[in-house]
Amino acid sequence: MPTYTPDLAPVGESLLISALLALLPLATIFVTLGVLKWKAHWAGLTSLGVAIVVAVFAYGMPVHLAGLAATQGLAFGLFPIMWIVLNAIWLYELTVHSGRFEDLRRVIDAISDDPRIQAIIIAFGFGGLLEALAGFGAPVAITGVMLMAVGFPAMRAAVIVLIANTAPVAFGAIGIPIITAGNLTGIDYHEIGAVVGHQTPLLAVFVPLFLVLLADGKRGVRDTWHIAAAVGIVFAIAQWVSATWLSVELTDVVASLAGIAAAVVMLKIAPPRGSVEARERLLALAASDEHRTDAPGGTGTAPATGAVATATRTEQLTPKRVFLALFPYLLVIAVFSLAKLWPLLRDALAATDVKIPWPWLHGNILNEAGEAVTSTVYTFTWLSSAGSLLVLCGIVVAIVDRTPLREAAAIWWRMLVKLRFSILTVGAVLALAYVMNQSGQTITIGVWIAGTGAAFAFLSPILGWLGTAVTGSDTSANALFATLQQTAAIRAGLDPTLLVAANTSGGVVGKMISPQNLTIAATAVGLVGRESELFRKVIWWSVGLLAAMCLLVGLQSSVLSWMLP
Numbered sequence: 001m002p003t004y005t006p007d008l009a010p011v012g013e014s015l016l017i018s019a020l021l022a023l024l025p026l027a028t029i030f031v032t033l034g035v036l037k038w039k040a041h042w043a044g045l046t047s048l049g050v051a052i053v054v055a056v057f058a059y060g061m062p063v064h065l066a067g068l069a070a071t072q073g074l075a076f077g078l079f080p081i082m083w084i085v086l087n088a089i090w091l092y093e094l095t096v097h098s099g100r101f102e103d104l105r106r107v108i109d110a111i112s113d114d115p116r117i118q119a120i121i122i123a124f125g126f127g128g129l130l131e132a133l134a135g136f137g138a139p140v141a142i143t144g145v146m147l148m149a150v151g152f153p154a155m156r157a158a159v160i161v162l163i164a165n166t167a168p169v170a171f172g173a174i175g176i177p178i179i180t181a182g183n184l185t186g187i188d189y190h191e192i193g194a195v196v197g198h199q200t201p202l203l204a205v206f207v208p209l210f211l212v213l214l215a216d217g218k219r220g221v222r223d224t225w226h227i228a229a230a231v232g233i234v235f236a237i238a239q240w241v242s243a244t245w246l247s248v249e250l251t252d253v254v255a256s257l258a259g260i261a262a263a264v265v266m267l268k269i270a271p272p273r274g275s276v277e278a279r280e281r282l283l284a285l286a287a288s289d290e291h292r293t294d295a296p297g298g299t300g301t302a303p304a305t306g307a308v309a310t311a312t313r314t315e316q317l318t319p320k321r322v323f324l325a326l327f328p329y330l331l332v333i334a335v336f337s338l339a340k341l342w343p344l345l346r347d348a349l350a351a352t353d354v355k356i357p358w359p360w361l362h363g364n365i366l367n368e369a370g371e372a373v374t375s376t377v378y379t380f381t382w383l384s385s386a387g388s389l390l391v392l393c394g395i396v397v398a399i400v401d402r403t404p405l406r407e408a409a410a411i412w413w414r415m416l417v418k419l420r421f422s423i424l425t426v427g428a429v430l431a432l433a434y435v436m437n438q439s440g441q442t443i444t445i446g447v448w449i450a451g452t453g454a455a456f457a458f459l460s461p462i463l464g465w466l467g468t469a470v471t472g473s474d475t476s477a478n479a480l481f482a483t484l485q486q487t488a489a490i491r492a493g494l495d496p497t498l499l500v501a502a503n504t505s506g507g508v509v510g511k512m513i514s515p516q517n518l519t520i521a522a523t524a525v526g527l528v529g530r531e532s533e534l535f536r537k538v539i540w541w542s543v544g545l546l547a548a549m550c551l552l553v554g555l556q557s558s559v560l561s562w563m564l565p
Contacts (some may be wrong), residue, residue, distance in 0.1 A: 002062055003368045008447055010059045015058035015409025019448035021058045022441035025051035025432055026470065029515060033134035033532045040519050040531035041421050044428030051432050055439035061132045066435055068361040072378055073434025077516070080381070081137065081472070083387035085426075085520050086419055088141040090412045091394045092524075095328055097411060098401035103325035104315055105149045112267055114275035115151060115282045116224045119215045120231055121188060122146045123164035125260035128235070129333065131168040132252030137472070137520040138386055140165055142329075144524035152215075153286050154525040158212050159537050162521050163513040166545065167204035167235070169508040170196050170473050171251040172245065173342045174554060177507065178248055181482040181500050190248055194565040195501035197243025197251065200508060202237035203545060208232040210541070216278050223273040227266040235259035243565055250341075323441025326398045335389050349384035356380055358511070365438055375437065375479075379416040422523040425531070426472075429515045433471045442470070446481050448497070450488035457492075457556030460485055460499045465546050472516030477507040494557055498564065502553040509545040512538045 009015045010279045032043035048070060055061040055069075094100040098426045108118055122144050131231035140161050147157035170177055171193070178196060182189025208228035212220045221228070238258035242251040338345055355377055357363070362376040382388065398408040446463050450456055463485065467477025478500075485503045489496040511517050518531045518538075527534065556563055 001360065001364055003364045003366050004061050005368065005370075006061075006438075006443065007059060008440065008444055011438075015444070015448050015451065017386055018058070018444050021054055022436070022444045024054055025436060025441070026466070029429075029432070032517075033515065033535045038513055038521070039421070039529050041425040041428065043532070044425045044432065044515055048428050048432040048435065051435040051439075051441065054441060055435055059439045059441065061439045065361060065364060066439065068358065069365075069376075069434045069438040070431040072358045072361060072376065073092050073431035074427040076434070077430030078423065080385040080387055081430065082419070082423045082426050083517065084390065085137050085141050085231050085414060085422070085523065086389075086412075087387045088138045088388035089145070089419070090415050091328055091332070091390055092142065092145045092395065093401060093411050093415060094334060094394055094397050094401065094408060095325075097407070098403055100325050100328070100401060101149055103317065103321050104146070104329075105151075106561055107322055107325050108146075108150055109263070112272075113279060114224070114272045114276075116212045116215045116220045117227060117263065117267065118150050119147065119152070119160050119211045120228060121166075121260060121263050122150070123161045124208055124231065125213060125256055125263065126329070127161060127164050128252055128256035129166040131165060131172040132174070132250075132256060136519060138390070139168075140517060140521050141524040142332075144254035144521055149284050151286050153282075154286075154527050155530075155534065155537070158215065158521040158525045158534055160211055162517065162534075163210055163214065163541055164207060165517070166508050167200050167207055167239070167251045168256065169468075169511050170200050170504045171239070171248065171255075172378040172474065175249040175251065177478050177504050177555030180475050181478040183502060185486045185496070185500055187486070187497055187500060191497050191565075192501050192542055193505070194244045194250070195497055195505050196351040197240050197503040199501060199549065199556075199561055201240045202552060203549070204236040204239060205229075206426070208235075208259075216281065219274065222440050223275075223278070225349060226270055227263060227272055230266045231259045231262045233297035234262035257267060259508060277562060324401070324424060328393065328399060329372040331396060332394050335393055336386070339384070339389055348466060349406060352383040354382065359457070361438075373438075393439060419529055420525055420530075422519045425519045426516050429470075429472065429519075433476070442467070443484065446484045450534070451485055451529065452494050454494065456488055457494055457499065457502075457557035458550050460488075460502040461546060461549045461553055465507075465510035465542075467503075468510035469514050472514035474504060474507035474510065474511065477510070496563075498553065498557060501548075505549055505553070506546065507550060509542050513542045526559065533549065 002059055008019045011018045029047035030474045032046055046076060052066045056063055072525050098303050109555045112118060127139040127143040130142060135411045144157050144161045146158060148154060180223045181192050208231045209221060212224050212228045235255045235258060239251055239255040240498045242254040258508040273562040342347060358376045359376050363372045365376055367373055398405060449459055449463060452459055464477045468474050468480050480502050482500050485499040486496045513535060518534050522528055522531045522534055
């Protein structure tokens with residue numbers, strides 16, 4: 001069977017022309033989603049087709065190898081990505097079925113009935129904690145339905161959770177993106193993490209204010225800015241301190257808990273103004289949102305409003321009901337903390353992973369040295385995957401809530417059927433990513449951007465942004481571009497650690513526009529098929545935050561070098 005070695009400039013030995021061709025699959029998915037307003041699965045499949053055409057006819061990749069690369073990406077999209085999302089939504093459905101989710105809504109109201117503060121606590125605080133422990137879309141799926149439970153319309157909930165899922169991403173899943181960058185470049189990952197800890201906190205300061213703006217406009221900012229600012233500042237300081245001196249792996253855990261604590265303290269010291277009016281505006285908006293009938297709960301009704309809501313809130317919340325309402329999420333935190341932080345259990349779970357050299361692909365994709373690349377080995381994390389841990393949590397929750405396992409299984413099956421187009425979308429997008437990576441298209445784009453010399457310091461976050469936008473993972477973006485950033489920095493006389501960190505920091509603002517993440521958010525809140533609308537609502541946030549990150553990194557390479565550890 002013929003082998004294949006990617007060529008950086010396969011078209012007339014012109015890096016520019018080759019890079020422009022390599023950008024076609026990305027341009028296709030952005031145009032079909034953002035301009036033509038296609039459904040996400042058609043956009044993903046079309047972009048996959050473009051990537052295969054470019055790989056075969058421009059890069060000379062054998063057709064069968066391009067197809068096999070796509071199947072490996074499809075497999076990764078199904079497991080572990082959609083396996084995690086499916087089981088996260090199933091866990092939510094179990095709480096809806098048992099009635100505990102309505103209790104959770106009332107528990108959150110007891111902390112603060114102001115929807116703007118709820119957006120901060122749920123999407124930013126709790127979402128950051130889930131990102132720290134699980135990642136891979138679970139925070140977006142779970143916090144999206146939680147915001148709907150407290151009364152947010154579906155589209156607004158989806159936008160809020162996507163933008164909230166930024167600052168924690170760099171240190172997500174117990175610091176895996178940064179650890180991956182360190183392993184690939186040979187730079188101590190603690191040093192990379194410390195530099196990232198001097199970049200992403202500057203975004204984190206403003207994210208709660210952005211969430212308040214999205215939740216209730218300028219009035220919301222005027223009424224709650226002091227709480228939003230306190231949460232952002234405390235989160236940022238905790239992230240900076242932990243990344244610099246404590247633990248890269250636990251940075252998001254420390255920062256998220258500190259941010260939640262800051263919110264609780266500020267609610268006692270200086271409660272927000274206009275809470276009742278904000279709640280009324282939100283309820284009116286939710287009542288007029290005809291798309292609420294597509295929510296995963298499948299009830300066809302919006303959350304209780306008016307007299308019904310008042311009657312529900314006057315029911316007694318006993319300590320037992322409070323505990324049972326919080327139990328699924330406390331259980332998730334406990335299980336993931338043990339699985340990720342207890343070395344004995346973590347290693348035992350990792351030992352069950354199965355390495356599968358992808359049939360007929362592994363050994364046939366070679367690097368410049370003529371050695372087989374390792375990216376053609378698929379890791380089947382059947383037990384250590386976050387999705388499998390969520391299955392365990394779901395079974396325990398069903399038992400505690402006295403839901404027969406047969407009913408729980410039936411709910412799981414209904415979710416699988418309902419998510420079929422979302423599963424197809426994510427599978428297509430990951431297939432696209434694998435074809436671009438294995439054929440060399442992604443590296444061509446990276447080398448082209450890296451050829452800008454000293455100006456590359458300002459552009460380096462763009463690579464992380466692109467990598468995460470394509471793959472939906474900051475870890476994958478670092479796997480693609482960390483060594484490229486290191487090499488380009490050395491050639492340009494820049495600090496390699498700074499640019500490797502910039503790749504990670506740039507990736508955090510690319511996750512919100514990843515078709516994979518858009519699909520997860522849309523699926524969680526019942527907006528399947530409206531991913532293009534969601535994309536248009538978040539793209540400018542992503543671009544704006546990317547521009548800020550590019551400016552920060554560029555200045556840190558020169559006049560703001562004193563900021564670095």
